[in-house]
Each structure stands twice: as C-alpha cells, then as structure tokens.
Amino acid sequence: MSENLKKISISIRKNILLMAKSAGSSSAHIGGALSIADVMSVLVGEQMKLSSKKNGYSEDERDRIILSKGHGCLAYYAGLFEFGFLSKEDLVTFEKNGSELLGHPVRNKKKGIDFSTGSLGMGLSLGIGVALAAKKKNKSFSVYVILGDGECNEGSVWEAAMSAAHFKLDNVTIIIDNNNFQQTGSNEKIMSLGNIKSKWESFGWHTEQIDGNNIDEILSTFKKISEIKKPKAIIAKTIKGKGVSFIENNNVWHHSILTQKKYDEAINELNSFL
Amino acid sequence: MSREKYKEVFLKSLSIESDKFKEELEYNEIPEWDSIGHMSLMSDLEEEFNISLETEDIVEFGSFKKGIEILEKYKVKF
C-alpha cells in the first residue's frame, strides 16, 4: 500500500509542477505545496473517506478536509485530481482568467472543493463548526485541517485550538506543515514558534511530531492516533519544496515563476524516483 | 379583595400554579420570576391596579411581601 501511495505522491508532485508551469508569469506557491504532497497522498489515497467514484461515501459519511493554509492549493488540487474530482483539463486552467481554480481554493462543490480559504488562521474555526455539526447529528465523519507553521502566528488559530479541546472534539485532526519557513524567511527569524509540540499539547491536543515526508510514518501515525479521544495534532516536519532539489529549502520558491526549462529539470528528477 | 387579585396577577403573569406559590416568594427564587418575568409582572400589576410604577419601586420590588408595601404607596388597599 505504501508503494502505491509513494507513486501517488510523485504524481501529485508532477501535477503541482504542471499547474505551476501553466500559471506562467502569474507565479505559484510551489514550495509549500511540494512539502505537503506526501501528507496529501496519504489523506486522499488511504486515510479519508471520500465521495468520489472510487470510494463512494455519502454526504453524511464522507470526511471533510479544510486546507487552512490555502496557498498550498496546488497539492490540494493535485490530490483532488487523483480521486477523480478534477480532470487534467481542469488542472491546466489554474490561475487563468475566469478559472475556477485560483491561487487559493474557492468553494466549488462540483469540483470537490468544500471551502474557500486563503486568509490564514481561519480554517480551524471552520473545522470546529463542521466537527460540532457531526457530533450533534451523530455522524461519524472526521474533519482534517491542514495548517501552515507560519499560520500559527495568527491568534485565531489558538482561539479555535482552545475550543476544540473544550468541546472535546475527537473527530478533528490537524496536520501542521512544519517546513520551517513562512513568506519572507524562516519561522525562527520572523516569529519563533518555540516548542510547537508542547504548545498544542498544552491546549489539550494529543500531539505527534513526525517526518512529514515519510509516507510510512504518516500512515502509521494516523493508525496510531485513530482511537484517541481528544482533538489530534500531527506536526509534520517537512522540507519546503520536497522532491525537487533546486526548490528544497529555498524560500524563493515560496511563490515563484516556474519556467519550461525548470519544469523539465524538475520532472526529470521526479521521474528518476519511479 | 386586592390581596386575592394581587396573588392572581402573580400566578397568571409568571405562569405558575398555586402549588408553586407561597407568600414568601422572592425574585429569582423560581425560574419564571427572572428579569424578564419581573418586567412582565410589573406591567401586569400596573394594568390590574391602574397605576404607573416608578423605576426605583420596580427595582425594590424583590418579593411578594415587599410588593404589598410598594403597592400601598400607590394607594392600593389590601
């Protein structure tokens, strides 16, 4: 199974690069999408109950995903493609005039996009509301929220964090893409997160810290925490730009133009992993 | 007569049965006599006895017994 998920993560990375290239001079948030490609692969490939043709869960049963770090949308769209919500034709419309696939997700139920995000710090509150609804209606679906590490600067994240523990929401799992960078520099330099694990733990969350680019570890962690009766946080230590050597840990690629030449170079590298 | 009328207003205004009533009844002692119940009670007493209560008296009106004292100021005879 993990072999299959590794293949999916490569496919996700290739599509991230394809969309970035299609965006041309509009540029794209590449680094922060590549970092979460493995998490996305596990979420859509194994962990989440989806309503697409492959899995066919109903509206009441399927899990919800909120990309609170909305600028990571290339990974999200690539994930939706893997599961039949988006087509290749859709992907190449990314950031084009009149497109439904913008640089941050815009709600579009037909395309499998449940929520509009992009303004950091808001997705977890939304997730709390959805999780509360599930509890009230006695539904067993889970809510997955992907946050950025820089996003944890926002006070609103902590309002939501506090309330999840207060409301005992064991049906919420967050994944923090801890790639150590935010827009203009490292977290350490801009606004130090301190001990992020102990922060979430002190807010009442069961917290795991893992290698967020290791599919086996991501898989086993989800299994490990599945029965925990608290809100769950996975701090996924990742490499921003993971998968493409010239993008890895190079914050220029937070938001940048991907030329045809660079695209070809990157695809060659990814192909060598197959 | 007035005492009976007075008790009737309490029962009707607060929507309580006589078994929940006692002469020692105080504001906030029962859920029906909360701040909203109180305003409703004041309004009904004004209508029943054809008077207009001063704000201070509305605030001081903390029990059934105290209410008698207050209404007597407005010439209601018990």
Add this chain to the structure above:
Amino acid sequence: MNINEKNIKLWSSIGSRATFGLAVLELGKSIDNLMVLTSDVSTSAGLDRFKKAYPEKYLDVGIAEQNLIGIAAGLASENYNVITTTFAPFQVMRCCEQIKVNLGYMKNKVCMVGIASGLVLGNLGYTHCCIEDVGVLRSIPNLKIISPADTLETVKALEAVVKNKDSSVYIRLTGSSNNPAVYDHDYKFEIGKAIELVSGEHIVIFCCGTMVHHSLEVSKILRKNNINAKVVNMHTIKPIDKEAIKNAIEAKLIVSIEEHNVIGGLGSAVAEELSKLGYKNKHLTLGIQDEYSEGGDYKYLLDRHGLSIEKIINKILTTMEKL
C-alpha cells in the same frame, strides 16, 4: 410570537436585547436545526432562558469572536440555521474578515445580531459603542443589513431572516430598556422594503433604528410649524429600498437620521442613490459627525451628537431657512 398590545408594551419596556432573547426562545420551539452562538454574553443578550430551555441549540465559544464566526459558518455549511450574537463592535469589527471570507465570499448563511449598537453604552466609553458597524459591513457583498426601529420590529426582522435565509444578515439592535414603540400593532414587514410611516409633501426624513421614533416626534412638531415631513423607516440599509429614495427626489430637503457615523451608514447609502438620480437639492445627514466624543449616558450622548429631538428640529429648521 404572539403580537398583541400587551406583548408590544412588555417588549418595549424590557428593550431590544431582552426581546431578542424572547424571540429566539420562541424560534427554538419550531426550528429543529436552530443554533444560537454567543461569545460569553448570554445574559446581556437575553439568552438565559433559551440556554436553559434548549441547551443543545446553544453554544458559547467564549470571548473569541473570530472563532465564533468560523464555527457559525462551519455549522451553517452543515445545514444548521445559525444565529450569532455579541456586542455590536465585537460582532462586526473583531471578526470582520471572518465575516467577509466565511459569509460574504463563501456564502455560508448566518444571522448576526449586534447588541447595544449605537451610543447606549456610552458611559463605558467608545470601545463599547458602535457607530461604525453599518459602514464597515456595507462594502461586503452578499450581506444584508437591518436596523429595526423598535422592539416589535426586532421580533419581525428576526423571524423574517430566520425563516427565509437566502443570505447572511446583520441585525443592528439599538436603544435601551423602555425603548419607545414605533408600532402599536402588527404590520407587514418585508426585508428591503422601506415603510412610510407619515406622509408629507414638504420634506422627507429617512431614518432607522431608534431615530425612527425620534423622527416621528420631530414630524409632529414640524407639523405645528406648518412643515409636513414624510417619515420613512429605512429598516433595511442594505439592500436599500431604491424606490423609496426615488419617490423622494422632488423634496426640497431630504434628511437622513441615524445613530451611526454619517460616513458609511444610512446617510451615505441614501446619498449614493441620490447622486445616481441626479438629485440637486439639499440632503442633510444627521448622525455622529465622524468623532469619538467624551463619554456619557445615552441621553447625554444623543444630545451631544445632535440626535435629541430638540436638536434635530433646530437643525432642520435652520437648514430650511437657508434653502
């Protein structure tokens, strides 16, 4: 709710917040998927009875208004009929971006009720007054804004919004207890349709919230001065009733009166329409003249900002002299 003379009188004496509490209690009986959310203001919003009667329909998220809107939107996205409430400045401005993104942009439908808006909490200072809410929200698409004239209109507005939720709505509650009644009997309330309360052919007064009652008193006194003022209750500021404004353009003087900054609220909305219609006469905007004054009680502040009946009359008369 039972709209009769007795209840109208009761609601007027307890004020709009407590009336809101009663109205929501009534809605809780018939609306299964109702959820009422607050930020640690249950008592202030008159919700103690609702909390006891329908604990499963009530949620307090603590003093965290950004979280309040996010959670409300999340619940609304799962088909709950959601009402949020807290003090107006926090309801609107602390979580303004959340309102934009979750309600305006994503179109999750939520009814937000801002309590104690305007100047009523003036002795607590301007952090607890709200003279900006309408102006701030007007520029967010997909959001309606209602300012009820009295406690009966508060009930009717809430019922109309909750029963027909085609977009998010902000309801602005002004006034204190002993909130003067504009309506003494039931009437037809329709979101977006202004109500002509008094007809008059000389001048037109567009008003909302507590200023409706003031405007009625003003019109009575003006009549004694042989000035017949039409008084129009503009309870819905967005979408504004363009027809009502169009019907006023022959007037030599249009007055807009609101317990809000003259920038951004009803006055601005009326001015925008008048400008489009090419209105060439005088439009007098009465309201708070873009300042945070010294504090004081409600009556003091209304007078301080020229919104007492006496000051409104003087302003109208002096303006008419110059026409």
